Amino acid sequence: MNINIKYFGLLAEVTQQEAETINFEGKLVSELLDVLQSKYPALKNKDFKVAQNQELVSINTEITGQEIAILPPFSGG
Amino acid sequence: MTNRYNRHIILSEIGQIGQDKITKAKVLVVGAGGLGCPILQYLAAAGVGTLGIIDFDTVDITNLQRQVLFGNASIGQNKAIAAKERLTDLNSDISIITYPEPLTYQNAIGLFKEYDIIVDGSDNFETRYLVNDACVITNKPLVYGAIYKFEGQVSVFNYNNGPSYRCLFPEPPKKGTVPNCSEIGVLGVLPGIIGSMQANEVLKIVLGIGDVLSGKLLYYNALTCSTTLLKINKTEEQFLSVLKDAPSFNKKQLNIYCDTExxxxxxxxxxxxxxxxxxxxxxxxxxxxxxxxxxxxxxxxxxxxxxxxxxxxxxxxxxxxxxxxxxxxxxxxxxxxxxxxxxxxxxxxxxxxxxxxxxxxxxxx
CATH class of the missing domain: 3.40.250.10 (Rhodanese-like domain)
Incomplete structure (x- = not known):
């Protein structure tokens, strides 16, 4: 299945892109993160949350949608 | 004489009744920096009757690129006090209370109890979690905003049984993994946009109009002009664990202020x-x-x-x-x-x- 992934904030810097489409055959968000972390090892040291179809989900959630967003916390003010 | 708030009052959604609600509102703004300045500016102009400002920091010249309440003459002055000077000129009918000190685990609860709504314009994770937890304990709505370079996040937490900041990000990130504005820079107009959105959420809560941004995180990118709205679900355990620790809340120490002393x-x-x-x-x-x-x-x-x-x-x-x-x-x-x-x-x-x-x-x- 093709999944569109959006990266926000410094995660776009880590992955050098704001969005990409990847082919993913796994089942859970955590498996998708494994794929992304092996593709971008620097992601392992980052804190972030995952949204699927515009809803923030836990890593144990099943991938059902094709729109994934990965967002870091911001602290600036 | 024409009323200062005429352009509010002639809106059928606000009217004199709505303006009276704004006059009665008590809003505390944490941080009078990039976000705090536009938040304070619009809330003061709107006539929020009691406006609290807490900030221990002083104005320096690199603040002036985005912290629009300050000018050259403010350099070296405490931000809360410098902000009050400008805001009093903008609207002398409101009461502005300054706290030129850090927000701490010791003063937060007492302070938050004096206000109806807390607005987070702070610039570090330690303070953001402190603000969240104190809002949970005192049961106050929290209007949240945060920025990074060209991007911003806005949400309203702890409002009408909605989620809290910890439902979004349960724990602070590891120290040093997320740089702040002074380390990496920020587009000056960005806090203006995000802070204005926060002021807008405050007024919607006060007036009871529109859809308050509760249970949703708004993401804004100034370079692409794109916004993304993400749904946040409430995690009851995050509230329970904060409330469980409430009795020892004032014993905690904020690491950042051990340093900033x-x-x-x-x-x-x-x-x-x-x-x-x-x-x-x-x-x-x-x-x-x-x-x-x-x-x-x-x-x-x-x-x-x-x-x-x-x-x-x-x-x-x-x-x-x-x-x-x-x-x-x-x-x-x-x-x-x-x-x-x-x-x-x-x-x-x-x-x-x-x-x-x-x-x-x-x-x-």
């Missing part, structure tokens, strides 16, 4: 008679500081060079932006060395300052 501004060093300047940048970093003797100890090798710290004078530590120098203070504190201060300004401002205030010859060792 030892942060000084250049304008304070005139009062220090005997000091040595320590540059903790790497040797290749520019500009070199000239006009005063400087000891070079890169942060990476600080622990191996403790013998260069003077015990008979104050050690004033600087770097490019005031971030590494703060880390140096923590390292030295852990070694039991306390006669050290971090200069909050960076090397180029230090040069400007030294050329204006000191005429000592260069002896750069």
């Amino acid at each position: 030892r942060v000084i501004s250049l304008y304070d060093i005139i009062n220090i008679e005997n000091f040595q300047l320590i540059d903790v940048r790497e040797p290749q970093e520019l500009p070199k500081v000239i006009g005063k003797e400087v000891t070079h100890i890169p942060l990476s090798s600080l622990e191996d060079n403790l013998d260069k710290i003077m015990f008979d004078k104050e050690n004033l530590i600087f770097c490019q932006s005031g971030v590494r120098s703060k880390q140096a203070i923590s390292i030295l504190k852990n070694q039991g060395i306390n006669n050290c201060f971090s200069i909050k300004e960076g090397a180029s401002e230090i040069n400007d300052f030294l050329s204006n205030h000191y005429k000592t010859t260069t002896n750069d060792r």
